[in-house]
Amino acid sequence: MSFFTSAKRFLLCSIIAYLILKGLFLSGFLTEYIQQIILFSFIAILTSLGLNVIYGYTGQFSLGHAGFYGIGAYTAAYLGAVFKVESIFSFLPILFLGGAAAGIVGYAVGVPILRLRDDFLAIATLGFGILVRVLLDNSDRAIEILGGSRGFIGIPKIVNLEIAFFTMVFLILVTRNLIFSRYGLFWQCIKDDELAATAFGINTARMKLMAFTYGCFLAGVGGALYAYLYSFLHPSNFDFLRSIDFLIIVIVGGMGSITGTIYAGLLWVTVIEGLRIGLPAQALEFRWVLIPIFLIMVMMWKPFGLLARRESKFLGLGKGE
Amino acid sequence: MELLSYVLQQLINGLQLGAVYALIALGYTMVYGVLRLINFAHGDIFMFGAFTAYYLISKWDVPIYLVFPITMAVTALLGFLIEKIAYKPLRSAPKIALLITAVGVSLFLEYFLSLNSLFTPNYIGFPRPFEVTGYDLRLFTITNVQLIIFAVTALSLLLLYLLIYYTKYGRAMRALSHDREVASLMGIPVDGIISFTFIVGAALAGLGGILYGFAYPQINVFMGIMPGIKSFIAAVLGGIGIIHGAVLGGLIIGVSEVFVSAFISSTLRDGVIFFILFLVLLLKPSGIFGKWIDKV
Numbered sequence: 001m002s003f004f005t006s007a008k009r010f011l012l013c014s015i016i017a018y019l020i021l022k023g024l025f026l027s028g029f030l031t032e033y034i035q036q037i038i039l040f041s042f043i044a045i046l047t048s049l050g051l052n053v054i055y056g057y058t059g060q061f062s063l064g065h066a067g068f069y070g071i072g073a074y075t076a077a078y079l080g081a082v083f084k085v086e087s088i089f090s091f092l093p094i095l096f097l098g099g100a101a102a103g104i105v106g107y108a109v110g111v112p113i114l115r116l117r118d119d120f121l122a123i124a125t126l127g128f129g130i131l132v133r134v135l136l137d138n139s140d141r142a143i144e145i146l147g148g149s150r151g152f153i154g155i156p157k158i159v160n161l162e163i164a165f166f167t168m169v170f171l172i173l174v175t176r177n178l179i180f181s182r183y184g185l186f187w188q189c190i191k192d193d194e195l196a197a198t199a200f201g202i203n204t205a206r207m208k209l210m211a212f213t214y215g216c217f218l219a220g221v222g223g224a225l226y227a228y229l230y231s232f233l234h235p236s237n238f239d240f241l242r243s244i245d246f247l248i249i250v251i252v253g254g255m256g257s258i259t260g261t262i263y264a265g266l267l268w269v270t271v272i273e274g275l276r277i278g279l280p281a282q283a284l285e286f287r288w289v290l291i292p293i294f295l296i297m298v299m300m301w302k303p304f305g306l307l308a309r310r311e312s313k314f315l316g317l318g319k320g321e
Numbered sequence: 322m323e324l325l326s327y328v329l330q331q332l333i334n335g336l337q338l339g340a341v342y343a344l345i346a347l348g349y350t351m352v353y354g355v356l357r358l359i360n361f362a363h364g365d366i367f368m369f370g371a372f373t374a375y376y377l378i379s380k381w382d383v384p385i386y387l388v389f390p391i392t393m394a395v396t397a398l399l400g401f402l403i404e405k406i407a408y409k410p411l412r413s414a415p416k417i418a419l420l421i422t423a424v425g426v427s428l429f430l431e432y433f434l435s436l437n438s439l440f441t442p443n444y445i446g447f448p449r450p451f452e453v454t455g456y457d458l459r460l461f462t463i464t465n466v467q468l469i470i471f472a473v474t475a476l477s478l479l480l481l482y483l484l485i486y487y488t489k490y491g492r493a494m495r496a497l498s499h500d501r502e503v504a505s506l507m508g509i510p511v512d513g514i515i516s517f518t519f520i521v522g523a524a525l526a527g528l529g530g531i532l533y534g535f536a537y538p539q540i541n542v543f544m545g546i547m548p549g550i551k552s553f554i555a556a557v558l559g560g561i562g563i564i565h566g567a568v569l570g571g572l573i574i575g576v577s578e579v580f581v582s583a584f585i586s587s588t589l590r591d592g593v594i595f596f597i598l599f600l601v602l603l604l605k606p607s608g609i610f611g612k613w614i615d616k617v
Contacts, residue, residue, distance in 0.1 A: 127595035292429035303418035
């Protein structure tokens with residue numbers, strides 16, 4: 001039980017958050033659209049957390065995260081269609097399989113490309129992301145139901161507050177415990193100085209691969225949740241710009257900070273979707289003009305992000321809570 | 322015979338595309354040489370060049386021999402400003418911060434210019450200032466557009482070669498890409514040479530933009546993304562930091578893209594380019610002409 005008791009405070013916080021959200025959802029105060037946005041923010045947090053493990057903790061820069069997110073989404077949607085999944089209990093294995101598919105692909109891709117560093121890795125992962133997009137666009141030639149560039153339709157809407165929220169909470173706890181385990185220390189050691197890590201006897205190739213696989217697994221679970229939340233998938237939802245979204249969440253929140261990713265994920269979805277509600281359509285096109293400026297300013301001011309390597313005492317994510 | 326002539330025709334088309342990629346790839350490779358940065362905004366400079374040429378030709382009726390120098394000057398200025406405003410403050414920042422800034426600059430240029438009061442996000446027809454005529458050479462036809470592209474590319478390559486290997490600036494650039502610290506100790510004005518590199522690279526990208534407009538007369542604010550990425554792959558393929566490597570890489574990428582479209586499937590052509598990238602990165606990350614150095 002130490003797995004749960006070690007993060008009592010975080011569990012308490014999440015139960016309180018859950019009760020507040022449940023109350024809001026039941027009160028009918030929130031429109032279905034806003035409910036969907038709230039659930040999407042959990043997915044964004046989960047997927048960005050995967051990128052934070054890869055990039056923030058282990059220092060392996062990836063520009064193709066949305067590719068793994070897409071693999072998870074399409075795998076889960078396809079398996080769901082094959083096995084006629086409609087209830088929550090048969091959905092949970094599908095959720096796991098979506099993540100596992102992304103993890104396996106991440107492993108297979110990671111073996112060759114994690115030998116590369118920094119900007120070469122960035123280009124290779126970017127290439128992988130575009131490759132996934134191209135394959136998804138052409139997917140209906142191989143498997144009709146995937147829909148190709150017409151999109152995958154008819155996925156049942158299964159994801160509700162409980163599934164999205166508790167999947168996120170559970171995986172945040174798993175991630176937190178991994179980060180504070182010896183493997184997490186190895187990852188951070190590789191990020192700080194790969195040569196020194198090798199000198200300490202850390203199998204850097206294996207550890208990098210492990211972090212990458214786990215990060216891709218999280219992205220895959222996020223994608224599977226996305227598929228069963230929006231019940232429609234289109235290759236354009238998984239393109240380069242989406243990878244940038246996750247990257248921005250990680251960077252703004254801070255490299256190597258779970259708390260940062262949680263806050264930044266909530267902030268990001270609120271800003272992106274909130275501006276859609278709050279602003280007239282004319283001003284909407286300015287969103288993507290302002291976001292890059294903000295990104296550049298963060299890079300100049302705090303190149304490691306706002307909450308780099310700090311965890312919130314309040315949420316109980318810090319060490320030794 | 323018919324197949325041979327078809328293959329040759331596609332080869333010419335591929336070389337036409339490859340020549341444009343080569344011009345863009347040169348900017349990537351030079352900037353990477355001096356700054357160790359993938360300048361993601363380079364593809365957008367290329368786009369800006371195409372739009373500048375569009376305005377010069379269709380709105381202001383500038384004669385064609387002036388379109389080239391004016392466009393190149395405008396994109397050179399843009400490249401200069403990007404370096405000064407966005408990259409220079411980050412000279413000592415971690416490498417990834419610089420890379421993310423480059424992505425940010427690229428997104429900013431795309432979405433700022435796609436505002437409805439500026440270039441709009443729509444496709445715009447690019448007016449060719451002359452009629453396209455084909456010359457039948459028995460086995461294949463070659464158009465005057467293709468001849469212009471080959472001639473302009475070859476001429477600018479020659480000039481660039483002379484600039485890099487026979488002038489003081491070129492020598493300074495090569496010294497910088499060898500070792501920035503030592504170069505600055507030898508009295509080379511590092512910031513000035515970096516700016517100069519951006520100016521030359523951006524001018525070549527602008528030139529590529531004009532030629533791309535001639536060859537594929539439809540332009541759009543987001544047109545720079547894929548050619549930009551592919552040109553970077555071309556630079557990696559030829560060996561990053563090596564001038565003739567970028568040219569050869571550009572031609573290979575252009576020809577293979579056209580061949581895949583012609584013989585396999587046009588929707589798979591982007592996929593094949595990235596497959597080439599993976600092969601290069603795995604087999605010889607330093608590229609065709611690169612030395613066996615520890616990039617991995």
